[in-house]
Ligand SMILES: NC(=O)C1=CN([C@@H]2O[C@H](COP(=O)(O)OP(=O)(O)OC[C@H]3O[C@@H](n4cnc5c(N)ncnc54)[C@H](OP(=O)(O)O)[C@@H]3O)[C@@H](O)[C@H]2O)[C@@H](O)CC1
């Protein structure tokens with residue numbers, strides 16, 4: 001069965017849900033949060049004797065820590081609570097949690113204690129959650145760095161301290177959790193940029209709050225349930241014309257491989273026919289490994305196509321510019337990748353033409369390409385990947401995938417998705433070309449841009465994950481190897497969809 005695509009909320013959304021769900025909630029949300037985190041913690045210490053270290057901060061995240069510490073105390077487990085702030089300044093719920101902890105006989109220490117001889121069973125970071133407002137420094141930076149080095153399971157409460165909830169940026173320094181228990185719903189920062197390196201395994205504890213019932217989410221994690229309705233079995237009475245003509249335009253001198261990789265991916269994900277239009281006059285006229293592909297001169301692609309990708313190995317020559325300009329005016333689903341994006345960034349007239357298109361446009365920038373398109377630097381894009389992807393989609397009236405750790409898929413209407421499949425072995429040449437081919441294949445088969453982009457992006461990462469499980473990667477995974485795994489997984493999804501009656 002396909003898992004539901006969980007909602008994701010930035011801080012403002014979580015605060016809004018909290019404000020609606022909180023009044024009169026019994027038990028209080030903090031009691032529920034501390035208890036839920038304690039339940040996750042119990043699973044981590046099943047076979048680990050010894051004391052638990054809980055580091056509590058000055059806000060409600062610290063309050064969650066004291067609720068958890070009280071539960072462990074009451075269960076007879078040794079807990080050391082480190083707290084170095086002024087309890088008189090706690091917000092109301094945290095003050096209650098602190099008082100209850102003290103009333104249960106709990107004590108605090110004001111500096112991080114040395115580890116016991118046999119180590120901590122577990123260390124818990126309840127320093128800062130969604131209320132982090134500035135970089136960690138001084139004592140808290142030292143605590144976080146020192147806790148991150150403890151060779152035990154390390155559980156972060158709600159957010160790893162130091163991680164910006166909305167962007168996944170590290171503010172100063174950041175706790176390196178092996179596990180994170182997050183409350184109510186996922187947050188963008190857990191899933192993109194530096195989030196996955198610091199959050200570890202994520203457990204979402206909803207605290208009996210129906211988040212989507214209170215606030216319609218704009219963001220969701222990518223899961224096949226989002227496009228399961230598109231995973232239709234093929235009709236027996238069909239032919240290659242039923243599955244579209246896909247084309248890849250690129251392959252300038254020295255870069256033919258990029259276009260061929262994209263074309264192969266388009267073929268193996270089910271396009272009826274695949275053409276590759278190559279700019280290099282000396283390019284081969286047949287792909288001997290895949291003679292099914294129809295290789296043409298770049299100017300000789302057929303008039304009738306179902307979907308066209310421009311960019312893999314395109315280069316930035318005048319002829320590349322001319323071909324791109326002509327492609328943008330064609331009334332078909334269009335994917336713009338790599339140098340097509342760089343040419344677009346440098347030419348406002350091309351941008352206006354993209355904006356005026358009525359057929360779907362898909363953009364596949366990595367952060368530097370996105371920066372060129374937005375007229376800013378790469379760091380600005382990475383500082384707020386979500387905003388950058390949404391700005392591109394809004395400005396160019398296109399669907400966008402901003403690649404990188406936790407790829408962001410943004411729609412022109414303001415909805416967005418974060419993909420959590422894939423691994424750093426995918427940081428290798430040709431991976432983007434394969435993604436472009438996968439998207440183009442689905443567009444050629446009549447998928448809408450949103451579903452094609454979500455499915456291809458997720459599939460791309462899932463294929464890499466599957467190969468890594470089989471020892472093919474993460475290190476050394478090559479883009480060409482991904483294509484067969486993507487085909488196999490996609491067929492598995494089709495079978496699953498048919499079994500579930502989509
Ligand atoms: N949302 C929910 O539904 C639920 C939320 N719950 C929990 O509440 C958490 C949010 O609580 P929160 O708002 O009190 O924020 P939190 O993260 O504890 O930090 C604020 C404190 O840190 C301080 N501070 C900030 N940055 C700092 C820095 N760099 N260095 C030093 N200090 C810094 C800041 O001080 P100030 O900025 O005012 O100087 C303030 O004192 C949430 O993550 C979850 O765990 C659950 O209990 C129930 C359900």
Ligand SMILES: [K+]
Nearest residue numbers: 125128157159
């Ligand atoms: K935390």
